[in-house]
Amino acid sequence: MAVLVSVEHFDAARLQSGLDEAFAQVAGAVQTARGPASRPLVRRGTAVGLERKNGWTLAEYAGERTPDGMQRLFNAAVWDEHGVRDDIRTYVLASLGHPGGVLVGDDTGFEKAGICSAGVQRQYTGTAGKITNCQIGVYLAYASPRGRALIDRDLYLPKDSWIADTDRCAAAKIPSEVGFRAKPQLLQTMIERALAAGVPFAWVTADEAYGDNGPQRRFLEDKQLSYVMAVSRDHQISTAAGKVRADVMAARVPRTGWQRLSCGPGSKGERWYDWALVTTTPTHRLLIRRSISKPSEMAFYLAYSPRPAALRELVQVAGTRWTVEECFQAGKNEAALDHYQVRLYRAWYRYSTLAMLALAFLAVTRATQFPSGEPPDDPAASGEALRAASPERGPPAATHGDHLIAMSANEIRRLFALLTRPPIDQAHIQHWSTWRLRHQTRARRCHYQRRHLTDH
Numbered sequence: 291m292a293v294l295v296s297v298e299h300f301d302a303a304r305l306q307s308g309l310d311e312a313f314a315q316v317a318g319a320v321q322t323a324r325g326p327a328s329r330p331l332v333r334r335g336t337a338v339g340l341e342r343k344n345g346w347t348l349a350e351y352a353g354e355r356t357p358d359g360m361q362r363l364f365n366a367a368v369w370d371e372h373g374v375r376d377d378i379r380t381y382v383l384a385s386l387g388h389p390g391g392v393l394v395g396d397d398t399g400f401e402k403a404g405i406c407s408a409g410v411q412r413q414y415t416g417t418a419g420k421i422t423n424c425q426i427g428v429y430l431a432y433a434s435p436r437g438r439a440l441i442d443r444d445l446y447l448p449k450d451s452w453i454a455d456t457d458r459c460a461a462a463k464i465p466s467e468v469g470f471r472a473k474p475q476l477l478q479t480m481i482e483r484a485l486a487a488g489v490p491f492a493w494v495t496a497d498e499a500y501g502d503n504g505p506q507r508r509f510l511e512d513k514q515l516s517y518v519m520a521v522s523r524d525h526q527i528s529t530a531a532g533k534v535r536a537d538v539m540a541a542r543v544p545r546t547g548w549q550r551l552s553c554g555p556g557s558k559g560e561r562w563y564d565w566a567l568v569t570t571t572p573t574h575r576l577l578i579r580r581s582i583s584k585p586s587e588m589a590f591y592l593a594y595s596p597r598p599a600a601l602r603e604l605v606q607v608a609g610t611r612w613t614v615e616e617c618f619q620a621g622k623n624e625a626a627l628d629h630y631q632v633r634l635y636r637a638w639y640r641y642s643t644l645a646m647l648a649l650a651f652l653a654v655t656r657a658t659q660f661p662s663g664e665p666p667d668d669p670a671a672s673g674e675a676l677r678a679a680s681p682e683r684g685p686p687a688a689t690h691g692d693h694l695i696a697m698s699a700n701e702i703r704r705l706f707a708l709l710t711r712p713p714i715d716q717a718h719i720q721h722w723s724t725w726r727l728r729h730q731t732r733a734r735r736c737h738y739q740r741r742h743l744t745d746h
Contacts, residue, residue, distance in 0.1 A: 302709035305655070309706070312651040315381040316374045350722045364630075364637040371640045378643070378650050379432075379441040379487060385654040388434035391491040392607060393484060394614040395477040395500055396431070397446065399424040400628050408462040408635040411451045417618075427642060428473050430480040432489065433613040436660075439653040440617050440646045441489075442480040445638050446473055464635040473499065474506040485513070495611045498522045501592055516595040518577065518607040523590055529570050536590040539568055540578045548580065551602060553609025561609060567593075567601050577604050617649065624703040625649040652699040659696050 349357040363369075399415025401424045409425045418424070430442040447453055449470040459466070471479070477500055484491070494517040500506050501519030510517050526533040543566045552560040564580040574594050581587040593604050621627035625648035630641040 305702075305706045305709060308655050308658075309651055312381060312647060312654070316377040316647060346726070350718075353718070355721065356725065364632050364640045365634055369640075371636070371643045374643050374647065375442060376487065378647050379484075379489070382432060382439045382441055382650050382653065383489060385657050386432065386434050386436045386439065387490050388436065389490050389492065391432055391434040391489070392493045392495055392610045392613075393481060393489070393491050394431040394433055394438075394611055395428070395480070395494070395496040396611075396614040396618070397426050397428045397473055397499070398618045399426050400630075404633075406462065407633045408464055408638055409445050409447045409452060411448050413448065425638070426473070427638075428476040428480070429614065429617070430477065430484065431614040431617045432491070433610050436657045437653045438613040438617055439650045440614075440621060442483060443639070443642050443646065444471075444476040444480060445635065445642075446476060447471075462633065462635050468635075472503075474503040478506060478509050481510075481515075493517060493607045493610075495519060495607055497611065498525075501525075507592065507594070511594055514596050516597070516599070518591050518593045518604055518611075520608075520611065521590050521592050523588065525590065525592075527570055527576055527592075528574075536576060536578075537588065539576055540566070540580075540588055540590070543568065543578065549601060550582070551605050553579075553605045554612075556612075565601060565605055567604065575604075577601075577608060579608065620652065620699045621645060621649045624652060624699050649699075652702050655702050656697060656699055 346357045346360075349360045354360070397415075399413075399417035399422070401415075401418060401422055402410045403423065404410070405423075407425055410423060412421055412423050413426065414421045415424050415426060426446040428444050428446055429440050431438055432441045447464065447468065447470065452458060452464070453468075453470040456466075459468075477496065481494065494510055494515055496506075496519055498520040501521040502525055507517070507519060521536060523535070523537040525536045527536055527539055529539075547566045548564040549566070550562060551565050552562050554561060562582060564582060564585075566578040566580070568576040568578070570576055573596060574592065577591040577593050579589040579591070591604075591608050593599070593607075618627070622629075625645045627642065627645040627649070630638070630645075632638055632641050
C-alpha cells in the first residue's frame with residue numbers, strides 16, 4: 291500500500307520550488323516578454339487566492355503600481371504562447387505520462403457581456419446550459435492513473451458572425467489566414483499535435499458533440515487510434531442488416547446482456563451502472579450505459595479498437611471522459627481559467643495558456659503525494675477498498691488506521707495562497723484603491739459624454 295506524504299510536506303519553500311520548476315519549463319518561451327509583471331504573473335499570479343484574477347487584481351497582488359505590465363503581457367509583449375503550450379505538455383507528461391493515458395476532448399463556455407471579445411456571440415454552451423452571449427474554447431485534456439491536466443486549447447470562431455466579417459476580425463486582431471473550423475476540426479488539430487509530440491496514450495474519448503461527427507471518427511480510425519465516443523440516442527448505427535438507432539438496439543439487449551460495473555470513482559464514491567456491449571463490425575461496437583435507479587436513462591458510446599478490448603476496459607475509458615469536466619472545474623475555480631478580461635484573439639490564447647500552466651502545477655504537485663509512484667486516484671492507496679465494494683453491499687467500514695484521502699487541487703492552491711502570500715502593505719493597498727476610483731471616474735465621465743452626444 292502506498293503511503294501519502296503528510297500535509298507538512300507542502301510547506302512554503304516546497305510549494306514555491308514546485309512553481310519555480312513549472313516556470314522553468316516555459317522560461318525559454320517567455321524570456322523575451324516585456325514588462326516587469328510577466329515573471330510574477332507566471333510564477334504566482336494564477337495560483338493565488340484572489341476572489342477574481344484579472345489584470346487589475348493580479349497586478350496589485352504582484353506589487354505593480356498599475357495594471358499596464360499585466361495588460362502588456364497579454365496583448366503586446368513578445369513571447370511565444372504556443373511554445374509555452376508545448377512546454378506545458380512536456381511538463382505534464384513528465385509526471386503524469388502513462389502508456390494507457392487517455393486524450394479527452396471537450397469545449398467550455400466563457401460568458402461575456404459585450405460584443406468585442408474574439409469569437410463572442412449568442413450561442414449554446416453546456417457551461418450555462420442555455421444560449422447566452424459567450425466565447426467557446428475547445429480543450430484537450432490528458433488523463434492517466436496519476437492525474438489529469440489540460441494540454442492544449444483553441445478558440446472557436448463562428449463562421450457567419452466572425453470569419454465572414456473581416457472588419458470585425460481585424461478589430462480583434464484575428465490573423466487573416468485563420469479560417470473557419472468547426473469544434474470537431476479544432477479537436478482533430480489538437481490530437482494531431484499530440485501525435486506529433488509523441489504523447490503516450492491508448493484511447494481518445496469525447497462527448498456526443500464529437501462522437502456524432504463522422505469525419506471526426508474517420509480521422510481517428512484512419513490513424514488507428516482507439517476511441518470510445520459518446521453518441522446521441524438517435525444516432526444511426528451501421529449493422530449487417532442496415533442502419534439502426536442506438537436506442538432501438540438497446541431495447542433489443544436481453545436481460546442477461548447487462549453487467550453491473552463501475553466506470554471509476556467519483557466525488558461520492560464508485561459510479562455504478564449497468565452496461566451492455568453490442569458488436570456491430572469486427573472493430574466497432576456499441577457500448578450502452580443504463581442507470582440502476584432509473585433504467586430508462588441511458589447513454590450510448592461508439593467504441594472502435596484495432597485490438598480486442600474487454601467490456602471493463604471500454605467502461606473505464608467511457609468513465610474517463612468526465613476528467614475533462616473536472617479539469618474545467620478546477621481550472622475555473624483554482625486557476626482562473628474564466629476570470630480574464632481580454633478581448634483580442636492572441637490575448638485569449640495567452641491568458642488561457644498561463645491558466646493551463648497553473649492548473650498543470652496543481653496536478654503535478656498533487657501527484658507528488660505518492661512518492662512511491664502509485665496513482666493518486668487509486669482508493670486503495672488511501673486506505674479505502676471501494677473498488678472491492680458493490681452497490682448492494684455499500685463501501686466497507688473505515689478502520690482506525692485509514693490514511694487521509696489525497697489532497698485535492700483546491701486544497702493545494704489554498705495552501706499555496708496562504709503560505710506564500712506577500713506581507714500586507716497598507717500604502718500599496720490604498721494606492722490601488724485610489725487608482726481604481728480614478729479609473730472608474732474617468733470611465734463614468736466618458737460614458738456620460740458619449741450618451742450626451744448620442745442624445746443630441
